[in-house]
Amino acid sequence: MEQQPLQSIKLTAEQARKLLYQMLLIRRFEEKAAEMYTKEKIRGFLHLYIGEEAVAVGVMQALGPEDNVLCTYREHGHALVRGMDAGVIMAEMYGRQEGCCRGRGGSMHLFDAKTKFYGGNAIVAGHLAMAVGLGLADKKMKRKQLTCCFFGEGAMAEGAFHEAMNLAALWQVPVLFVCENNLYAMGTALRYTHAQTDLEKKGAAYGIASASVDGMDLMAVMQAANTAAESIRRTGQPYFLVCNTYRFRAHSMFDAELYREKSEVEEWKKRDPVPGFFNYLTQQHILIDNDFKEAEAKVEKEIEKAVEFADACSLEPVEELTKYTYSER
Amino acid sequence: MEQQPLQSIKLTAEQARKLLYQMLLIRRFEEKAAEMYTKEKIRGFLHLYIGEEAVAVGVMQALGPEDNVLCTYREHGHALVRGMDAGVIMAEMYGRQEGCCRGRGGSMHLFDAKTKFYGGNAIVAGHLAMAVGLGLADKKMKRKQLTCCFFGEGAMAEGAFHEAMNLAALWQVPVLFVCENNLYAMGTALRYTHAQTDLEKKGAAYGIASASVDGMDLMAVMQAANTAAESIRRTGQPYFLVCNTYRFRAHSMFDAELYREKSEVEEWKKRDPVPGFFNYLTQQHILIDNDFKEAEAKVEKEIEKAVEFADACSLEPVEELTKYTYSER
Amino acid sequence: MAGNLITYRECIKQALREALQADERVFVMGEDVGRYGGAFAVSKNLLQEFGPERIMDTPLSEAGFVGAGIGAALGGMRPIVEIMTVNFSLLALDQIANNAATLLHMSGGQFNVPLVIRMSAGIGRQLAAQHSHSWEPLFAHLPGLRILSAGTHEDARHMLAPALADPDPVIIFEYTSLLNLEKELPTSINQVDIHKAKVRREGKDISLITYGTGVYKCLAAADELAAAGIAAEVLDLRVLRPLDDETILASVAKTNRAFIVEDASRSVSVSSEVSARIMEKSFYDLDAPVQRLCGAEVPIPYPKHLEDAAVPQPAQIVSAIKTLLQHA
Amino acid sequence: MAGNLITYRECIKQALREALQADERVFVMGEDVGRYGGAFAVSKNLLQEFGPERIMDTPLSEAGFVGAGIGAALGGMRPIVEIMTVNFSLLALDQIANNAATLLHMSGGQFNVPLVIRMSAGIGRQLAAQHSHSWEPLFAHLPGLRILSAGTHEDARHMLAPALADPDPVIIFEYTSLLNLEKELPTSINQVDIHKAKVRREGKDISLITYGTGVYKCLAAADELAAAGIAAEVLDLRVLRPLDDETILASVAKTNRAFIVEDASRSVSVSSEVSARIMEKSFYDLDAPVQRLCGAEVPIPYPKHLEDAAVPQPAQIVSAIKTLLQHA
């Protein structure tokens, strides 16, 4: 049962431009990252978010700078929308010391204290309990902010999901749990991961308010996230939002995609959230074609700058290998 | 919502005598164990089941000798009803080599291959996934038997519960999950353990058929367990049965019971399942007072024999300390 | 004098109370720390004193509440997370190893995790295979963690404050078998250096290197050895990670002999590491090979006689050392 | 000759196929072993060949499916459980340590757990802190387990069958960084003794003791040392628990020198144990202290140059050994 927006959000042209820019920025940044991967500038695991952009963009609109954000290893998009610099992210993915984590984290581990971005976490479901703890700290310190935690539907099979949800509900902490249900956990389809595939129903087992939303529809996600965030800010209680989406690309660069039909991917691509959102904007007469071109141009420049920056960056000296294993005394 | 029996079980006098004997055997065995603990014949942890007897006795009636049974550390009762010899159990609790595990396990780790009794498991919720695996083996080997797994309501907060339930449902294995909800996990009341305290509702999150029953009422438990076992044998699917009960004694011998009022315990004792069952039998004219006395006498003899046996048992030689750490080659 | 006697349990409790009083950001969470009073009555009455916000009973969710502790530490609190016993700690080990231990380094120095985890460990109460683990060696292997072992009343009383002051995750092992033991607490000492091992007794003939439950055992053995004219130095490692090489090597340089005692099972243990370090750095100081007396490589059985046989006993230490010194 | 070249990946796959063909009770389960073809394409097409009952994709539930594997083993099956990588193994460690490792002993010999767990381990693909662990030492500490490390193609191909024949739980470490490596598989060998270490190259001057990813590194180093006139013996521990003392000590008795190489971080590692055992049993055979070259004590960073710096490299081995032998 997907959430029905109570009242529709009306976008100004300025808001629309910003959203469009964010959607495009993720898309083009990741396309560039894929390119840089084939050029071997980026190595290790690279998980692309292409197709799922509406989720990060939509949910983040409901957050303020004081809120905490935690993501999975598929987090470039979230980092960008959160306001981290594309060049700094790219430098991190290049493994350069000007990257957000001195290049130590790479694609899977973007961290940024300034924007309260707590990763980039690569143990599936390993960050959910941390989110509860961040929420607990806020509650104890009487700070009015929320913690937003993104994870995949595959993560929900882990015991860690269960424990985090129960603790969040018991302790009544202001945490927004966002499931990015892209139907696959690597090659394992939803029906092989969960006996109960109506994921939002799992919230009931913890007495947590839950909803699901079409994750390909930016406006719907924004609406649902607003409702969720408002509920959390009002009640101090956690909320569970399932965003139904799809990943257009392989799980990572090591994936031969044996587990799904090309036709299925093509079918979903018809619902591509980027053109989808732009179509909506033109239909609503909020933006015109030229806005799209301008956004593309702006994004292109931004990406170019990011790559230039990353290319010019340097490697952390080997002597610093163990620095920060422990704090300096 | 507690399960309504579809049709009532009618007991013959013989059946009634057997059940009464089992109920009393647990009660008196454990009273004796407590006594032996204060005499320091039994050491370590000792968790008494007193007050909860109707659950083990009731559920076990639905099982055959081919079925697998897994329990927690609070398992003397289950072991007795399963048909393990009281003397061998007592010897185990004395730490003697004539005990079921050569005395190595003690009270928390009763194991018995003959009766397919897989412990006596002392890591809370650590045995649930094993139960799923036993069920999986039966399914794969096309053996028509079920696996019955007992655990406390506290165990349901562990991630292990969640993973086991989901796997059982996904793989459609014949496992009966029995929650012995005695309202406390050590000193932590149900409401501090679970945000959703209607425990049987948690089954829905996995699409598992679920029911709850008054665990102080032997007849009701038998009925519910029959329904559950029948459903499992018919469908091959797991089933989740919550038995609402109460522990009259402390969690273990180390517990000062600071977390509950004496009056609460007294209130529950009014629903003591042992006299409760006997009253039912007399009201239904199935048994008379004398049957009760006979049962008591038989049990007394059995316990006496068990203690005598245990007292005469010997210690495993120190030279055998590491025997069976690995199989002998 | 007797007025100064204090149980190990009371030492921990005083440390907790002091920490809670000293810093509003400190709170204790774990299974049954509140209403039950702590599985071993360590935190009895603290709930009444500090309230449920500061003494939080958690459900059975070791991974969950340790993870929440990490998050709360990131969020500016100073959580003391109690894992009831080490036996349940593996359920939280992913959180400890992959999150607590890596966050600072992996984030390039951005995110500290000022978390303290306490757990009760060890053998000695006939709790059988699943409840008698000595898993200090597992934790001592993991970079990014500071691992402490409170083998004495002094440390049980005074380790917590510096652990809380540390910006990084610290794990403190406490010992169930010591809880009821009464000792005099030296009034002169009110802080503990959690970077240094500690010589508990000076001696010139051999270094008895140990930690945890080994400390009092070795001190007892050293008493007996003294009667036989052997001056054993007892070195309490105290910090199992990062190990304090300096103090270890200085002791060996003095005695030219080392004997390591540990309850944990022998293979890949703290004592193997200590032995390997002495090999590497003090080989030419040695008058004889370093020997170890460790726990048996076995799941711990329930009966007392087998439990005792599974870990080093003072009498064994004494006789092993006598043999070792006769050989020389 | 080139016809005999085979990747490490293919070795594992052949072993799996053979096991599935040989015994109806064998089945493989783990995350993405089926439809995805295995995270590293190790089990590609096995689903098509053996069907979903024998190649079971599991949800992300490491504790759950390892526990289910234990149960299935108790129930008479012969499960091969794949934990995708060692990095996720801590989530299942309680099941392994408290159930698989203890059941036989704790039940007084009643219940065997004939379970095989395979996991991919190690560093070398720039996967950063949470995905580059070498946690063999953690597992090697636990009594009741047999821990194998497949450092060669031969072992990747032939270790599985004896592991399955073992009535007790066996864990096999495989190495992600070796998957694409092609080697000739000796046709003469079709079984592996999973109780014995293996001398991979004979030599008289020094024993290079290693396992896992260290094996080919040490063989490469030995080649180079040979060119410099140093005959290094390369000993592949292969069985990390229980260690094969006999073979280790025999090698040291011959060479009088040992150098231990390991990717895992240094403290409380397999190499500490090996060093300690040599100390205890071969002290008087030694011409020089045993030295270790281990992984750095750090969460592994993503960039290649730092990753390389975090673990022993053949050049380092060569130069360390040259120095060591000059000193003598």
Ligand SMILES: Cc1ncc(C[n+]2csc(CCOP(=O)(O)OP(=O)(O)O)c2C)c(N)n1
């Ligand atoms: C605990 C753990 N197990 C396994 C993995 C390997 N792995 C990485 S991503 C992934 C799939 C996760 O699926 P989902 O949660 O749906 O997120 P998605 O990748 O689809 O965004 C797996 C199995 C891991 N990183 N952590």
Ligand SMILES: Cc1ncc(C[n+]2csc(CCOP(=O)(O)OP(=O)(O)O)c2C)c(N)n1
């Ligand atoms: C994983 C784990 N955590 C903690 C404990 C300590 N402990 C033993 S029993 C228990 C309470 C369990 O409560 P419940 O599951 O309701 O079972 P009950 O004892 O009430 O029958 C606790 C916390 C344990 N044995 N295992």
Ligand SMILES: [Mg+2]
């Ligand atoms: Mg997914």
Ligand SMILES: [Mg+2]
């Ligand atoms: Mg209970």
